[in-house]
Structure formats: structure tokens, C-alpha cells
Amino acid sequence: xxxxxxxxxxxxxxxxxxxxxxxxxxxxxxxxxxxxxxxxxxxxxxxxxxxxxxxxxxxxxxxxxxxxxxxxxxxxxxxxxxxxxxxxxxxxxxxxxxxxxxxxxxxxxxxxxxxxxxxxxxxxxxxxxxxxxxxxxxxxxxxxxxxxxxxxxxxxxxxxxxxxxxxxxxxxxxxxxxxxxxxxxxxxxxxxxxxxxxxxxxxxxxxxxxxxxxxxxxxxxxxxxxxxxxxxxxxxxxxxxxxxxxxxxxxxxxxxxxxxxxxxxxxxxxxxxxxxxxxxxxxxxxxxxxxxxxxxxxxxxxxxxxxxxxxxxxxxxxxxxxxxxxxxxxxxxxxxxxxxxxxxxxxxxxxxxxxxxxxxxxxxxxxxxxxxxxxxxxxxxxxxxxxxxxxxxxxxxxxxxxxxxxxxxxxxxxxxxxxxxxxxxxxxxxxxxxxxxxxxxxxxxxxxxx
Numbered sequence: 001x002x003x004x005x006x007x008x009x010x011x012x013x014x015x016x017x018x019x020x021x022x023x024x025x026x027x028x029x030x031x032x033x034x035x036x037x038x039x040x041x042x043x044x045x046x047x048x049x050x051x052x053x054x055x056x057x058x059x060x061x062x063x064x065x066x067x068x069x070x071x072x073x074x075x076x077x078x079x080x081x082x083x084x085x086x087x088x089x090x091x092x093x094x095x096x097x098x099x100x101x102x103x104x105x106x107x108x109x110x111x112x113x114x115x116x117x118x119x120x121x122x123x124x125x126x127x128x129x130x131x132x133x134x135x136x137x138x139x140x141x142x143x144x145x146x147x148x149x150x151x152x153x154x155x156x157x158x159x160x161x162x163x164x165x166x167x168x169x170x171x172x173x174x175x176x177x178x179x180x181x182x183x184x185x186x187x188x189x190x191x192x193x194x195x196x197x198x199x200x201x202x203x204x205x206x207x208x209x210x211x212x213x214x215x216x217x218x219x220x221x222x223x224x225x226x227x228x229x230x231x232x233x234x235x236x237x238x239x240x241x242x243x244x245x246x247x248x249x250x251x252x253x254x255x256x257x258x259x260x261x262x263x264x265x266x267x268x269x270x271x272x273x274x275x276x277x278x279x280x281x282x283x284x285x286x287x288x289x290x291x292x293x294x295x296x297x298x299x300x301x302x303x304x305x306x307x308x309x310x311x312x313x314x315x316x317x318x319x320x321x322x323x324x325x326x327x328x329x330x331x332x333x334x335x336x337x338x339x340x341x342x343x344x345x346x347x348x349x350x351x352x353x354x355x356x357x358x359x360x361x362x363x364x365x366x367x368x369x370x371x372x373x374x375x376x377x378x379x380x381x382x383x384x385x386x387x388x389x390x391x392x393x394x395x396x397x398x399x400x401x402x403x404x405x406x407x408x409x410x411x412x413x414x415x416x417x418x419x420x421x422x423x424x425x426x427x428x429x430x431x432x433x434x435x436x437x438x439x440x441x442x443x444x445x446x447x448x449x450x
Contacts, residue, residue: 029153032071034063034130036148041067052125054150060117061143061150064125065099071130072139072154077202080311085218088126090133091204097136101126108136179203181364185345189327189337190431197345199319201360205311209358215298215305223291230280230287237273237280244269302447303356303389303399306374307381312359316375317382319363324383332405335380335423336432339401342376344428370399372425377401381449388413388420389447392439400424400439402446403432411435415446 032043039050048070054063063071069079069090080089090097098107101121106113113136119128130150134141139154180200188194213221248266250259307313320338327337347366357371359378367375373389380387386404390413391397402413402420410433412421424430 030073031151031153033149033151034061034067034071035150036061041071043071052123052127055122055127056148058117060129061148062120062122062127063130063150064127065119065133066125068128068130068133071152072134072137074137078204080208082212083310089208090137091208092137095137097133099126099128099133106132106136181206183364185341187341187344187428189340195341197323197341199363201315201363205315206360206364209312209360212358214355219291219294219298223287226287226291227284230284233280234277237276241270241273302391302445303370303374304447304449306356306358307378307387307389307449309358313378313382316359316378320379320382323379331385332408332432334383335385335403335405338379338383339376339423339425339430339432340428342372342379342425343430346372346375348372348426369426373399373401376423376425377449386418386420387449388415388418389449390420390422390444391447392442392444397444398439405432408432411440413444413446415448418448420446420448 030044032041034041034054036054036056039053041048041050048067050064050067052064054061056062065088066079072092074090074092078091080091081087082089085100087098087100090099094109096107096109099119101119104115104118106115113132115128115132117129117132119126121127130152131141134152134154137154139152142151142153143149144151179202181203183199183201185197185199186195244266248262248269250262254262323338323341324334327334329337346362349366349368349371351368351371356374357365357367359375361367362371362375366372370389370391377387377389380401380403388402390400390402392399401423403423404418405421408421410421410431412419412433414420421433422435423432424434424436430436
């Protein structure tokens, strides 16, 4: 009988996981300040360095958003950059703040606030005056013109998070109640060894991705919004033209000079509006071409961006390290061990339509074939293996994972000279290279994960 292996790993994904480590501050009133032209800032009596200097533009002090967020008490896990929407999202308690370079609109819980500045990218950092972020999150800002210093005073409502270790190889991270979602997983490896794993996942990370539109939804919504914007412009031009038709209307009592003036003026208006409409037509063609290219790119990439999305991948990388930390074996053994976790510990949840999940969602909710395949591909990629998503023909087609494993045998799909051995994710017991009978001999698309 195989020897049972028991271990519990509780992992809380802190700033050290998602982004470079940021020390937590104690609960209470805190003060931070920045100085124009200096790449350092202070929180209480602690000095920290930045990779960009604050500067003055249009009588306003611009600070890098990430460090400005630190100055009002946010942690790394509360700061998210959505590369698809080019939007920074700050999550603090029940507040969600969104800001985008080039846009003067600041969103606080979806409520629009018009700023008198436009955030900009400078040296690869999103820059804007601290006051807007501070006031949105309930902090107070003071400006000392003589010393060129910005001071922010805030009350930190998030407790310290500390590492606890004991003699039983139990690794835990404690956190303030309500900040994490606790998941307890149980499954068996291929040798019938029983495994238990406890994972604490940040609530804010899960909430963000749970409410985030899927990539195809974002593309469709953005396209509809752009088309609606063009139609609104067209309607305004038509209304303007109708106004001028009536304004320059020629009446029977008008003198020849008046009639000639109105005729010329109306034709000038018509010519100008037609030029504006020509611009709209050109803009429409550009928008249509852009979205056609984006749709083609999305088809070409498949579900790969859900595997490689930055914040999720950093989270999964830390989890993968923890997951295999107590397991010893060959490369093939480790691949099948992680696959057994995805196959058995996470429930298969069928879905209607296309709704691929990010790994953090699948870890909490379970998922269907593409969701579990995305998660397993992310685990294997984080472990350093060449990995691919395999999608069979169909609507939607069945999804699985392929991984390069020298010395392995069984079914594989070849792409660009790499043999990706098949792994099923939906049910337990499937080994590397084993493929369900219903998919043997069927064609599939292979999407390598870069």
C-alpha cells in the first residue's frame, strides 16, 4: 500500500508575491511626504526610494501613482494595472478607484469625477497629482511651497500581516479577518497518497477578477462604445445642420444681398459639416480595422492571455512553488502531481457560453475544461516547463494542456518542433500522454504559452 503523505500549506499572497515587498504599517494615524526633484519619500520615520522623481507641471506636483498609493496606506495587492484597458485600479476597503493615462476622468466605485489634470506616462510610470488619489481614499494632503514638499496624512485600517512557522512544516500567513478567502483542498496522487493543502487567497484580488469583463466582452463593449460615440457625433452634426438650415432660411422678403449672404453662409456650414462627416467615416474605417485586427489577434492567442496575465501569474507562481515543495520525484512525476490537484481537488463546473476564468477564480470556484486547463498551464509554466493549451474543434471545443517532457511517451501534439504531451484536466486519474478515446485522432489547435 502506498504510504500516505500528509501536509498542510497555508499561503497568503502578500506584496512579496504580487510585486516587490512592501512593509506593512501598524494600524493608526500615519504621515508620508514627497519632495519635488528627489527620488525618495518617507512614511513615518521610514525612508524609501523611487525610480522616478516628482515634478511640477502646470503648478501641480506629479507623483508616480504606485508610490502615491503607498503613501495613502495601500499595499501591493491593492494596486492592479490592467494592461488591456490601460487602467490602474486601486482597491481599499469598499472603495475601488480607477484612473487612466490621457483621461481626466477618475472613477470612485464607478462614480465619475472630473479632474483638472490629465494623468500621463513618464519614464514608464503613471503620474498624477497625489491630491486626487488621497481625497478619493479619505486622506488629507498638505503642500509646503517653500520646501517643495507634499505631505499626506492618513489612517491605516489594515493590520500587519506576519509570517508564522512551526515545527510541523506548516507554513501560514495570518491576516486581518475578511481580507482572505480560505480554501482547503484534498486529493490523491497517482500512488494513492493523500494530500491536503490550505490556501488563503486575497479577497481583493478575487473580487477584481470576478468583476472583470472577459477579453472578448471587453473587445465587444469597447467596439460598441466607440461606434456609439461616432453615432452621437453624427447626430450632433445633423442637429447642427438642421439648425443652420432654419437660421439661414431665405424668406420672400429678403433682399438680394441678404439672400446671397444666407446662401453663401449655409453652403459654408454644409461644407464644414460634410468635412466633419468625412472625418467620421475615416475614423469609423480606422476603428473597424483596429477591432478586426484585435479580434484576429484574440483568436490567434486563444486563452493564453488568461495564463500569462501578470498579477494572476505571480500568484500562481508562488502557489506552484508551495504546491511542489513537499513532493519529490522526476519531472514527469511533478507534472502528474500538479495535474492530479487540478483534476480532483477542483470541481468541474459546466458553463453555458464562453466565459474563461482567470486562475484565481478557478482556484476558488472550480471550472470547466478551459478554466482548469488555463490554471494547470499557468502552474506548469511557473514551474519552468514548456507548456501549451490544446483546443479541439467544436463550439466550444474541448480544452486540455500539453507540456514538453523529455523521456515521456504517449499522445502528444507537435508545434514548432516541440512535442507537447497531452494532459487531461477534467477528471482524476489521467496520466501524462493519456488522451480520452473520444479525442484520439481528432485535430486540435495548439497555443504555446510564451
